[in-house]
Amino acid sequence: MTPLLWRKSSYSSDNGGNCLEIATNLPGVVPVRDSKVPEGPALMLAPAAWTAFVVFASSTAA
Numbered sequence: 001m002t003p004l005l006w007r008k009s010s011y012s013s014d015n016g017g018n019c020l021e022i023a024t025n026l027p028g029v030v031p032v033r034d035s036k037v038p039e040g041p042a043l044m045l046a047p048a049a050w051t052a053f054v055v056f057a058s059s060t061a062a
Contacts, residue, residue: 002026004042008035022050 004023012019012035019035023042030050033042045053 004031006033006038 002025005025006021006023008019008021021033021035021038023031023033028047030045030047031042032045032050034040
């Protein structure tokens with residue numbers, strides 16, 4: 001199995017906090033995990049579900 005290439009949002013800092021990471025190297029799926037628990041579980045989302053989440057989060061950001 002190919003190792004996942006995780007990437008943190010450019011809006012995240014290195015000071016900890018609540019950050020999501022996504023893996024960018026799996027076709028047809030978007031793995032999402034908590035950056036504070038990299039060894040923990042990951043959600044496996046369909047690309048359309050990830051897009052819907054990003055649109056929703058962007059529309060509710062303060």
